Amino acid sequence: MKVLSVASEAVPLIKTGGLADVVGALPAALAGHGVEMTTLLPGYPSVLKALGRLRSVHAWDALLGVPARLLTGKIDGHPLLVLDAPALYARDGAPYGDAAGQDWADNWQRFSALGRAAADIAGGAVDVRGKAMRFDLVHAHDWQAAMAPAYLRFAPFGGEARRVPSIVTIHNMAFQGWFGAETFPRLGLPREAWSIDGIEYHGGIGMLKAGLACADAVTTVSPTYAREIRSAAFGMGLEGLIVARGRAVSGILNGIDTAMWNPAGDAALAARYDARKLERRSVNKRALEAEFGLDRDDGPLFIVVTRLTWQKGMDVLLEVLDHLVGLGGRLALLGSGDAAIEQALHAAAARHPGRIGVRIGYDEALSHRMQGGGDAILVPSRFEPCGLTQLYGLAYGCVPVVARTGGLADTVIDANPAALAAGVATGVQFDGVHYDAVSAALTRTVDLYGRAEQWRAVQKNAMKCDFSWTASGQAYADLYRALLA
Numbered sequence: 001m002k003v004l005s006v007a008s009e010a011v012p013l014i015k016t017g018g019l020a021d022v023v024g025a026l027p028a029a030l031a032g033h034g035v036e037m038t039t040l041l042p043g044y045p046s047v048l049k050a051l052g053r054l055r056s057v058h059a060w061d062a063l064l065g066v067p068a069r070l071l072t073g074k075i076d077g078h079p080l081l082v083l084d085a086p087a088l089y090a091r092d093g094a095p096y097g098d099a100a101g102q103d104w105a106d107n108w109q110r111f112s113a114l115g116r117a118a119a120d121i122a123g124g125a126v127d128v129r130g131k132a133m134r135f136d137l138v139h140a141h142d143w144q145a146a147m148a149p150a151y152l153r154f155a156p157f158g159g160e161a162r163r164v165p166s167i168v169t170i171h172n173m174a175f176q177g178w179f180g181a182e183t184f185p186r187l188g189l190p191r192e193a194w195s196i197d198g199i200e201y202h203g204g205i206g207m208l209k210a211g212l213a214c215a216d217a218v219t220t221v222s223p224t225y226a227r228e229i230r231s232a233a234f235g236m237g238l239e240g241l242i243v244a245r246g247r248a249v250s251g252i253l254n255g256i257d258t259a260m261w262n263p264a265g266d267a268a269l270a271a272r273y274d275a276r277k278l279e280r281r282s283v284n285k286r287a288l289e290a291e292f293g294l295d296r297d298d299g300p301l302f303i304v305v306t307r308l309t310w311q312k313g314m315d316v317l318l319e320v321l322d323h324l325v326g327l328g329g330r331l332a333l334l335g336s337g338d339a340a341i342e343q344a345l346h347a348a349a350a351r352h353p354g355r356i357g358v359r360i361g362y363d364e365a366l367s368h369r370m371q372g373g374g375d376a377i378l379v380p381s382r383f384e385p386c387g388l389t390q391l392y393g394l395a396y397g398c399v400p401v402v403a404r405t406g407g408l409a410d411t412v413i414d415a416n417p418a419a420l421a422a423g424v425a426t427g428v429q430f431d432g433v434h435y436d437a438v439s440a441a442l443t444r445t446v447d448l449y450g451r452a453e454q455w456r457a458v459q460k461n462a463m464k465c466d467f468s469w470t471a472s473g474q475a476y477a478d479l480y481r482a483l484l485a
């Protein structure tokens with residue numbers, strides 16, 4: 001089975017968040033299930049540079065009004081297609097906005113072009129050496145790729161594409177890709193698409209909405225989040241559509257790349273270890289203390305690796321920092337995002353020298369060192385479709401302390417007395433992201449840390465969890481087969 005996976009980012013070429021980890025991991029996850037997955041990405045400068053020489057196999061004179069080429073290459077040994085459209089993608093800055101964080105004004109065009117190209121390719125409208133390229137199914141990720149199912153369904157360029165089934169995966173409902181009505185006539189879609197069950201949304205175009213309405217199946221990245229987005233609190237306005245799509249919506253947990261995230265073979269760590277050599281973690285802890293300018297002691301060292309946003313509960317983290325320090329804890333934080341949160345974190349670090357260390361920026365290797373040396377990773381998200389950092393924490397014996405929501409609820413077993421007695425606890429969960437809940441969870445975590453034998457047991461349980469792609473690769477393959485049947 002040939003599947004075209006369409007996304008705006010993929011590890012190791014371009015990453016702003018967990019979406020890239022997942023898109024990058026899927027081809028390998030599915031290879032063992034008889035699925036050959038080709039990834040289609042926009043040709044950002046960093047992608048073109050990383051890939052070096054690519055073969056051009058097709059050209060569009062005007063893809064949504066701009067010239068574009070289709071290039072072929074490989075991503076980690078799997079087939080890759082790159083949409084090279086300099087007018088849309090050849091610019092400095094981030095994938096979705098400029099260096100100042102302002103979204104690109106033509107994002108509607110940049111990502112509709114990606115969707116249109118995907119539909120052309122899958123539907124057989126692209127010839128490579130006289131032979132039409134074809135795919136059995138299109139798998140689109142998030143709003144940036146969600147126009148692909150709409151172009152397939154309305155197929156303004158011929159009927160063939162209409163027969164190609166599609167899936168949209170929601171990695172985060174908070175990002176929806178809404179643009180004004182003036183963009184619709186420029187999308188090259190038939191008038192019938194401008195309707196409530198097409199791509200119209202609140203008087204403009206909704207790109208995620210279009211995908212949710214037009215795809216044959218909708219998945220999101222955890223079973224709990226799949227239920228949560230049926231409610232107003234999590235659906236962000238799209239809950240009605242999610243409910244209406246009924247059984248077409250399901251949740252499939254993200255896996256982690258166990259080759260990249262394995263403490264026994266992680267070159268980023270000062271000391272590698274496994275569950276039988278947990279004592280070696282202390283070498284990494286000492287290194288981490290030094291790196292963050294923290295006091296050297298045997299109390300618990302919490303870590304946070306995150307985007308600095310409201311979603312991630314960073315405002316509440318700021319509120320509980322004094323409590324954390326009062327408990328004898330220390331915190332090493334790596335993150336970037338909201339400038340006000342960055343400033344407040346720096347101020348907290350200045351207030352608590354030796355106890356709170358802050359690193360602003362994005363640093364993949366440092367995030368590995370933190371998981372390998374920290375005692376507990378704190379994830380106080382208000383909503384979390386799946387979350388990857390708690391999965392890395394589990395794999396590294398860095399005990400996750402998480403809000404009971406979305407994928408965090410699905411992947412961590414709270415260390416309550418019953419779970420401890422049964423020997424199944426893998427972390428600490430709390431209900432609600434506010435001062436009382438998070439500070440109580442910190443107290444509970446520090447108490448547990450003080451009971452060294454129990455703490456070690458929780459670490460070992462965590463490291464035993466299997467969040468590799470084995471089960472989820474199978475689940476996606478089953479879904480693909482069901483859609484083709």
Ligand code: ADP
Pocket residue numbers: 016017018019021305306307334335336361362363364367386387388389390
């Ligand atoms: P989201 O996709 O909402 O940001 P996830 O937990 O699903 O959250 O994925 C975040 C990914 O990005 C993880 O791989 C995490 O380790 C990584 N990450 C987040 N912030 C940073 C940072 N500042 N430096 C390095 N890695 C980061």
